Amino acid sequence: MPHDHHDEHHDDHPHPHGSELSPMDLRVRALESVLVEKGYVDPAALDALIETYETKVGPHNGARVVARAWVDPGFRERLLADATPAMREIGVGGRGGEHMVVAANTPDEHNLVVCTLCSCYPWPVLGLPPVWYKSPPYRARAVIEPRAVLAEFGVALPEATRIRVWDSTAELRYMVLPMRPAGTEGLDEAALAALVTRDSMIGTGLPRAPGASS
Amino acid sequence: MNGGQDLGGMQGFGPIAPEPNEPRFHAPWEKRVFGLAMAMGATGTWNLDASRAARESLPPGEYLTSSYYAIWLKALERQVKAHGLATADELATGTVSAPAAPVKRVLEGTEVAPLFARGFPSDRPVAAPARFAVGERVRALTINPPGHTRLPRYVRGRPGLVEAVHGGFIFPDTNARLAGEAPQWLYTVRFSGRDLWGEAAEPGHTVSVNAFESYLEPIP
Numbered sequence: 001m002p003h004d005h006h007d008e009h010h011d012d013h014p015h016p017h018g019s020e021l022s023p024m025d026l027r028v029r030a031l032e033s034v035l036v037e038k039g040y041v042d043p044a045a046l047d048a049l050i051e052t053y054e055t056k057v058g059p060h061n062g063a064r065v066v067a068r069a070w071v072d073p074g075f076r077e078r079l080l081a082d083a084t085p086a087m088r089e090i091g092v093g094g095r096g097g098e099h100m101v102v103a104a105n106t107p108d109e110h111n112l113v114v115c116t117l118c119s120c121y122p123w124p125v126l127g128l129p130p131v132w133y134k135s136p137p138y139r140a141r142a143v144i145e146p147r148a149v150l151a152e153f154g155v156a157l158p159e160a161t162r163i164r165v166w167d168s169t170a171e172l173r174y175m176v177l178p179m180r181p182a183g184t185e186g187l188d189e190a191a192l193a194a195l196v197t198r199d200s201m202i203g204t205g206l207p208r209a210p211g212a213s214s
Numbered sequence: 215m216n217g218g219q220d221l222g223g224m225q226g227f228g229p230i231a232p233e234p235n236e237p238r239f240h241a242p243w244e245k246r247v248f249g250l251a252m253a254m255g256a257t258g259t260w261n262l263d264a265s266r267a268a269r270e271s272l273p274p275g276e277y278l279t280s281s282y283y284a285i286w287l288k289a290l291e292r293q294v295k296a297h298g299l300a301t302a303d304e305l306a307t308g309t310v311s312a313p314a315a316p317v318k319r320v321l322e323g324t325e326v327a328p329l330f331a332r333g334f335p336s337d338r339p340v341a342a343p344a345r346f347a348v349g350e351r352v353r354a355l356t357i358n359p360p361g362h363t364r365l366p367r368y369v370r371g372r373p374g375l376v377e378a379v380h381g382g383f384i385f386p387d388t389n390a391r392l393a394g395e396a397p398q399w400l401y402t403v404r405f406s407g408r409d410l411w412g413e414a415a416e417p418g419h420t421v422s423v424n425a426f427e428s429y430l431e432p433i434p
Contacts, residue, residue, distance in 0.1 A: 028243040028287060030308030032250060034300045038314035041253045044323025049249040052330060054238050098333040099380075116222035116366055118266055119282065124333075128248075130236045134282050137231065140224040143368060147416045152230060163419040167222065169364045170400055170424035171336040171383060 053128050061092045062125030062175060063196035065102075066207075067189045070180040079177070080104055087124070096123030097173050103166060104177040105203070110161050111176045112150070112203035114142035115168040122173035126198055133202070143167060153204050176203040184210050215360055216367060218277030219270035223368040223411070244283040251286050256329075258318035259297050262336075263390035267362035268293050338397035340382030344427070346401060350376045351433040354403070354425060362390035365429040369421075372409050373433055377422065378402035385426055399427040 021029070035041040065087055069076040078086040083100035087093050093100075100122060103111040115121060119134040132138055141149050146163045150156075157163070166174040178200040184192060187210060199205030239245040255265060268289035270277065277285060294300045298315050321329070346352055356371040357363070364386050382397040389395050404422040407415035 025243045028246045033308045034304045037310045040317055042322050045253050045321040045326050046249040048323045048326035049252045050245045094333045095330040098335040117219055132232045136221050137227040139221040140227050143421050144223040165421040167423045172424050
């Protein structure tokens, strides 16, 4: 039972009356009021933080990195050798991605990223992680039965393909470079980026096939 | 600590449940907690490791049944109270009744974009040479520290192979208790599924973790 569905899980619709705020909304509102009034938190900073991570930082950034690596062998080489400066070349980096490592999938080897201890996924390339990356089932199972986890996601790998799991236990952040899908020879970088899913960049999924609906 | 956060290899949680078209936040309060945790972290009163320690020191039953941002909230409330920045009464009422305590800095709105785009690197120089080299066999120590640590239980006591040496990084175990960054060499150590999970392990799988030098011993 990883989530609490009693008092914490409310819809996002604004309530017409303050009295209808959930207990959690009220509790957080009290905390925010005190921290702002005491001068520890600038409300403008709070708004900027939320806006940045709600609207600006997301998997479209990682998709650009992957697409560039698919079309530019020199970039790919630099990315696999030292990912942080390579990503900076195209303006990707920042909080939660200060020390990036990229692991490339090959026909022989599939990579899977997890943080068993908390929620260490690379924000600048993925955005804030979804609940399930951070929830007990994925964190518990990815290291002990990665093939079963992948099968559950419809990723059936050949028996001979080795699986490398990366548990992010320090401040290095891992991103998977998926294999470029077949039949994409004529696509430009932007069209390729549109095939890259968030989950393909932690290895729980594969990029979309060209022509498949998104 | 051997808390509810150390989940690798646990069984019985059931299937992984992705949510289609999941929103970034599931309730208005979640985004406020996210922003407050980031902004309070920027005051320099504590650090990222201390925040992780605060979250994982919730009793395991509570940790495992709280949603992600509820864990953040409970930890943030604890930290704010423990550092004398607000009282329990203030948090209960939302009304300030005690004077503010000084903080090192306050993050301003205009600073967010440049600071967060740059990030907060945690690599630090270490004077001593690295003890281990790529290709060396090592064993993760059998340790059970009561405080924060980043050596997961499932690798403790197991043999692995050093596959990368990353340089010096802030040592979370000391930094979490505000006892200094005490940087150490950080390695990637790769373990075979069989060494971690026994004969029934899925074939052909390995798990790599990042391990600090003091978590490891040589295998003669």
